[in-house]
Amino acid sequence: DAKTTQPTSMDCAEGRAANLPCNHSTISGNEYVYWYRQIHSQGPQYIIHGLKNNETNEMASLIITEDRKSSTLILPHATLRDTAVYYCIVRVAGPGNTPLVFGKGTRLSVIA
Amino acid sequence: DSGVTQTPKHLITATGQRVTLRCSPRSGDLSVYWYQQSLDQGLQFLIQYYNGEERAKGNILERFSAQQFPDLHSELNLSSLELGDSALYFCASSVGQRETQYFGPGTRLLVL
Numbered sequence: 001d002a003k004t005t006q007p008t009s010m011d012c013a014e015g016r017a018a019n020l021p022c023n024h025s026t027i028s029g030n031e032y033v034y035w036y037r038q039i040h041s042q043g044p045q046y047i048i049h050g051l052k053n054n055e056t057n058e059m060a061s062l063i064i065t066e067d068r069k070s071s072t073l074i075l076p077h078a079t080l081r082d083t084a085v086y087y088c089i090v091r092v093a094g095p096g097n098t099p100l101v102f103g104k105g106t107r108l109s110v111i112a
Numbered sequence: 113d114s115g116v117t118q119t120p121k122h123l124i125t126a127t128g129q130r131v132t133l134r135c136s137p138r139s140g141d142l143s144v145y146w147y148q149q150s151l152d153q154g155l156q157f158l159i160q161y162y163n164g165e166e167r168a169k170g171n172i173l174e175r176f177s178a179q180q181f182p183d184l185h186s187e188l189n190l191s192s193l194e195l196g197d198s199a200l201y202f203c204a205s206s207v208g209q210r211e212t213q214y215f216g217p218g219t220r221l222l223v224l
Contacts, residue, residue, distance in 0.1 A: 034212075043114065043202050043215035044155070087155075099145060099168060100204075100213060102155035 003027070003090045009107040012082075018075040020106050022088030025069040032091050033064060034100070035073045037084040044087065044102075047073065078110045115139065116205050116216035124222045130191040133219045137184055137205030143167075144186040145206075145213060146178055150199040161186055162209055193223045 005023040012018040024033060034049040048055055048062045050071075055062045061074040075082055087105040092098045115138035125131055137144050146158040148171075157170035161180035172178075175193075180186045190197060200220050204213040 036215075038155075041200060041218070041220070043116070043204075043217050045114070046212055046214060049212065098210060099157035099160060099170060100147075100155075101157070102147075104154060 003101070004088045004103055006086070006088050006103065006106045008104070009109070011109045011111055012075075012078045014080060014110050014112050015077055018078040018082065018108060018110070020073040020075075020086050020088075020108065021070065022073070023070045024088070024090050027068050027090050028092070030092055033062065033068075033071050034089040034091050035060070035062065036087045036089065036100075036102075037082075038087070038105070039081075039084040047086075049091075078108075080110050080112060082108065083110045084108060114214040114216065116203060116214055118201075118203050118216040118219050120219060121217070122220050122222075124224065125193060126224055127193055127195060129193050129223075130189065131193065131221065133188040133190070133201050133203075133221075135186045135188070135203030135205075135216060137186070137203075138214055141205035141207050141214075142184065143206045143209055143211075143213075144180055144184070145204040146172075146186070146188050147202045147204065147215075148199050149202065149218075150196075155202070158188070160209075167209065190221070195223050197221065198223045 035047040036044040064071045085105040117136045142163045149155045158172040160168040204215045
């Protein structure tokens with residue numbers, strides 16, 4: 001079972017920041033927070049991941065609370081092409097195999 | 113473009129038949145993961161190979177099998193197909209077993 005809780009859906013106006021929350025209250029110290037998105041029925045696309053520090057790349061920013069029990073993915077200037085299902089995934093960072101466990105994600109609709 | 117390729121893109125077959133799905137990982141990636149996405153079950157991990165060896169199994173049916181070849185490409189074999197096997201099948205690859213996974217575009221299987 002997924003170890004994260006996300007809102008089912010969200011809307012965002014084009015050009016505005018999209019802030020997608022994720023709750024992972026049972027996260028362990030050696031678990032990363034990963035974000036992927038899936039546009040229509042395409043393959044999931046990696047966005048960003050982090051352990052405890054905030055992270056930023058060319059696609060998004062990831063803000064993780066100090067207690068690590070929740071995080072927010074920020075798309076700074078959402079476009080229509082950002083309409084997708086966004087998955088927040090907790091994944092062990094230790095040795096050995098750790099497949100991704102997907103929940104239902106948040107369906108983000110960017111509106112013109 | 114993630115660098116992961118999957119063939120075929122679409123596959124239509126009949127119940128009871130057998131099909132083979134193919135995945136070529138990104139250059140340099142040793143791990144290959146297979147996932148199934150159906151309407152009612154969401155994205156589910158099936159099986160993982162690392163450098164030719166099976167490393168983890170998820171919700172993979174006994175009618176399904178996979179292998180990874182010396183050139184690191186992987187094949188997922190689905191036999192005695194049932195209507196319920198209709199789904200999107202995604203392959204993902206990563207450098208090792210803990211690194212970020214990158215997904216291919218998927219194979220859409222329709223069993224009639």
